Amino acid sequence: RPLATHMLLKSVVRMERPLATHMSQFDQVKDTCPQLSDEQRQTARGFEAVLNQTKHLTTLAQKEKMCVGPHVPLVLLKLEAALKSNQLAIIKRDKVSAGSSVEHAREMCDVADMTPLGKECLKRALVEFQRRFCGKDIEEPVSDARITITPRELLASVLDV
Numbered sequence: 001r002p003l004a005t006h007m008l009l010k011s012v013v014r015m016e017r018p019l020a021t022h023m024s025q026f027d028q029v030k031d032t033c034p035q036l037s038d039e040q041r042q043t044a045r046g047f048e049a050v051l052n053q054t055k056h057l058t059t060l061a062q063k064e065k066m067c068v069g070p071h072v073p074l075v076l077l078k079l080e081a082a083l084k085s086n087q088l089a090i091i092k093r094d095k096v097s098a099g100s101s102v103e104h105a106r107e108m109c110d111v112a113d114m115t116p117l118g119k120e121c122l123k124r125a126l127v128e129f130q131r132r133f134c135g136k137d138i139e140e141p142v143s144d145a146r147i148t149i150t151p152r153e154l155l156a157s158v159l160d161v
């Protein structure tokens with residue numbers, strides 16, 4: 001499940017700094033995960049940022065209750081805007097602390113500053129979004145793909161708000 005993968009990746013990214021602090025206090029290995037380079041860690045943070053954008057839609061799809069039905073078009077529009085944006089909220093290692101929420105450790109980062117694998121992850125997420133919700137059979141993201149909201153969904157959203 002995508003949400004389980006996201007939570008696992010978020011916990012690994014979140015524990016990176018506290019583990020490094022713990023290891024340095026006891027004069028053990030300074031690097032908590034020596035098999036990963038700095039670029040690979042940055043890539044992992046980019047993957048987590050993309051999964052963080054899709055988590056609301058994943059949660060709605062897993063619950064599938066009648067009361068969340070009117071919110072689906074709004075969540076789709078929000079996700080589309082986030083995937084097409086030039087910035088993503090990425091967890092910054094120096095802002096993570098043991099007692100704080102990961103959401104407070106996020107900082108907006110330009111997509112241009114992401115690693116090539118992070119950019120590819122974002123591109124694939126956008127392509128998959130356009131395939132599923134815009135009715136496009138594509139391999140590359142297109143700019144003219146739009147979500148179609150039926151009059152019934154629009155009415156349900158307006159009445160629910």
